[in-house]
Amino acid sequence: MTIDSNEVVLDVQGLTVDIRTPRGVLHVVRDISLQVKRGETLCIVGESGCGKSITSLSMMGLLPKTATRNSRVFNFLGEDIARADKHRINDLRGNRMAMIFQEPMTALNPAYTIGDQLTEHYRHHKHASAEEARTRAVALLEKVGIASAAERLGQYPHQLSGGLRQRVMIAMALMCGPELLIADEPSTALDVTIQAQILRLLADLQAELGIAMVLITHDLGVVARIANRVAVMYAGQIVEEGLTKDIFASPQHPYTRGLISCIPIPGRTIPGGKLGTIPGVVPSLIGEIKGCAFKDRCASAQERCSGEIPLRKTALGQQWRCILEHEEIAR
Incomplete structure (x- = not known):
């Protein structure tokens, strides 16, 4: 590729x-x-x-x-x-565009099987048949390292460990090839x-x-x-x-x-x-x-931190917002 x-x-x-x-x-x-x-x-x-x-x-x-x-x-x-x-x-x-959410136990719907949740949006976006969506779901579950993938499709989120639920979330995000x-x-x-x-x-x-x-x-x-x-x-x-x-x-x-x-x-x-x-x-x-939001916690803070904060850059593209140049910042 x-x-x-x-x-x-x-x-x-x-x-x-x-x-x-x-x-x-x-x-x-x-x-x-x-x-x-x-x-x-x-x-x-x-x-x-x-x-x-x-x-x-x-x-x-x-x-x-x-x-x-x-x-x-x-x-x-x-x-x-x-x-x-x-x-x-x-x-x-x-x-x-796809997203993996922070907590898979709350992101997955406890009332639906893993298979239903994996295939629903694939069928919607790709206009695929139920069999095509199921085949895609099994292939992706295997790709993310879930054994007995076909059997997992009939299970509910609470029947999986945290690691498996997170792998299901990754497979779900990849279903449509984002x-x-x-x-x-x-x-x-x-x-x-x-x-x-x-x-x-x-x-x-x-x-x-x-x-x-x-x-x-x-x-x-x-x-x-x-x-x-x-x-x-x-x-x-x-x-x-x-x-x-x-x-x-x-x-x-x-x-x-x-x-x-x-x-x-x-x-x-x-x-x-x-x-x-x-x-x-x-x-x-x-x-x-006003000014730098970090000023109250910063060891290098000065009065001018309450004013406009410039955006500074290095020749290699690194950039930061601070009133001080690199060599002036307290280590």
Whole structure:
């Protein structure tokens, strides 16, 4: 299979998502921009509450009714889906764009068999017969490493382990052969051994099928194993973005440095010793946020952090939002 690694599958520029709440407007995603090319894995990483999951839901058009999405550019394979009607979005979603949700036990319907849930949207999008859909489902269950795949089709979600349910979710996302796969914390609810298996499976399938993948996670260990590029998200904004090797070798934003300092390092982190932490909490996103949202937690904060924050870039394309140049940031 020939993969055009320069083809941009998803191009989002200036994305904002606001949610109306009784306390005011929640600015959960604030002017973010990102691109994902065919065969590439982009990891969006950050603490809980930073807007990662809402970003993924906005890409799929699955935001709650109280949410408003705006953007300068929102293209999928060159098509402006921001202006597409509901029928067109429904045609793309689950077909050419697919999502693996965070918790398979709640994403799968307990009242329907695995087979029914795997084949329903395939028959709808591909106008396939029940036998064709069943054959496709069995083949994909086998591809994701599920033994006795044909027998599994008659089972219900509660009859499967967490790891098997997650594999079913991956197979379901791949049923229609999508060109964009969004995975929201796909290994969070699994034990460490199963996590590694799921991540390896996703990486193998992505490389084999040439899918553009957006992986949402808070685990930098996951990022190091699977990502081509990383977007670090904080308080609804992407504060740093670049190649994975550059982010880990030379993090530029103080928040990125804080996240990396929290990773235990074999041979250097003392067993039973204190792990790194970032003091403070993510600020409220209700109302206006002036300047850098990280300033109250940052060791390098200055008065001018309350003003306009420039976007800085390196010659290799790594970019970050901070008033300080690389050499000025406190380590």
